[in-house]
Amino acid sequence: MRAVVLGSSPWSLRVTEDWPEPVAGSGQVIVRVLGVGICGSDLALLSGKRQAPAYPWVPGHEAFGEVAATGHGVAQARLGQRVVIEPNYPCMGCAECASGRTSMCQDRVIVGFTAPGVLASQVAVPEAFAWPVGRHWTDTDAVCAEPLTVALSAIRRSGAAAGCRCLVVGTGSQGTLLCVALAARGISPYVLEPHDGRRELAVSLGARAARPDDGGFEVVFETSGAESALTEAVSRAAPGATVVLIGLGGEAARINTGLVVRRQLTLQGSLIYDHPRDFAATIASPVRSPGRVLRAAYPLERASEAFRAASEVPGKTWIRLT
Numbered sequence: 671m672r673a674v675v676l677g678s679s680p681w682s683l684r685v686t687e688d689w690p691e692p693v694a695g696s697g698q699v700i701v702r703v704l705g706v707g708i709c710g711s712d713l714a715l716l717s718g719k720r721q722a723p724a725y726p727w728v729p730g731h732e733a734f735g736e737v738a739a740t741g742h743g744v745a746q747a748r749l750g751q752r753v754v755i756e757p758n759y760p761c762m763g764c765a766e767c768a769s770g771r772t773s774m775c776q777d778r779v780i781v782g783f784t785a786p787g788v789l790a791s792q793v794a795v796p797e798a799f800a801w802p803v804g805r806h807w808t809d810t811d812a813v814c815a816e817p818l819t820v821a822l823s824a825i826r827r828s829g830a831a832a833g834c835r836c837l838v839v840g841t842g843s844q845g846t847l848l849c850v851a852l853a854a855r856g857i858s859p860y861v862l863e864p865h866d867g868r869r870e871l872a873v874s875l876g877a878r879a880a881r882p883d884d885g886g887f888e889v890v891f892e893t894s895g896a897e898s899a900l901t902e903a904v905s906r907a908a909p910g911a912t913v914v915l916i917g918l919g920g921e922a923a924r925i926n927t928g929l930v931v932r933r934q935l936t937l938q939g940s941l942i943y944d945h946p947r948d949f950a951a952t953i954a955s956p957v958r959s960p961g962r963v964l965r966a967a968y969p970l971e972r973a974s975e976a977f978r979a980a981s982e983v984p985g986k987t988w989i990r991l992t
């Protein structure tokens with residue numbers, strides 16, 4: 671089958687026609703992939719900042735498609751279903767999984783990073799992680815289901831309520847989706863983003879650009895992972911506010927602890943989502959057209975270009991498989 675594979679040197683992507691087809695194991699479905707979104711963590715893998723367990727490697731983790739085959743024990747009714755893939759498979763047996771916080775599972779399988787990714791004609795997925803969605807989930811909306819769930823989980827963990835004064839720092843694709851998700855929860859966010867095009871996209875989707883003196887935010891979401899952004903996030907937080915960190919910076923950052931103490935801030939990390947509650951919530955509670963954050967679509971043959979554009983173009987980039 672067709673697949674996009676990454677070689678061991680950074681950015682060495684190629685399209686191959688003879689990648690082995692997956693076989694549906696017990697409890698699995700085969701998903702014929704129709705679209706794949708690109709996000710920052712994929713770029714970290716391509717640039718060599720993150721390593722794949724083996725090369726050549728199929729990248730990608732944000733996908734939707736149709737169930738093309740079912741494995742042993744899976745209902746035949748699933749054949750032909752339109753699905754979005756939840757690309758993190760917790761063990762469901764450890765203490766964290768038992769507590770419901772499956773995002774903290776140490777044995778979590780991470781599609782595209784610790785298990786082969788979705789940028790292929792077909793992938794095998796445990797059936798509980800291939801979520802059926804109706805036709806009202808258009809292609810562009812379905813390709814955003816996974817990062818939308820990341821955004822909605824961060825909002826859930828933040829405790830942000832409708833009408834609260836909220837700031838989003840960084841409006842890359844995840845920050846922009848967060849704005850769309852906040853609006854759907856009755857919150858009209860302010861945004862802080864140095865890149866004109868990214869800021870303008872967020873504003874065109876209903877966010878307000880924060881001015882230099884706008885502060886007193888009850889909930890602040892930091893999506894970039896950059897130290898300067900964290901400084902802004904903390905300095906603009908209101909007394910008693912929650913600062914939610916979503917950006918995976920990976921490097922040590924200095925923080926004004928005096929401000930954190932005096933304002934009695936809560937710093938809350940938020941990593942992906944918990945199974946099954948968060949995907950179930952995304953699908954049950956509609957967010958109007960999350961696909962509005964998409965700007966550029968590429969065919970599979972131009973995957974390389976799509977990944978390059980993803981780091982430069984405002985909004986989200988995706989690959990359409992036909």
Ligand SMILES: [Zn+2]
Pocket residue numbers: 708709710711731732817
């Ligand atoms: Zn992602």
Ligand SMILES: [Zn+2]
Pocket residue numbers: 760761762763764765766767772775776777778
């Ligand atoms: Zn676990």
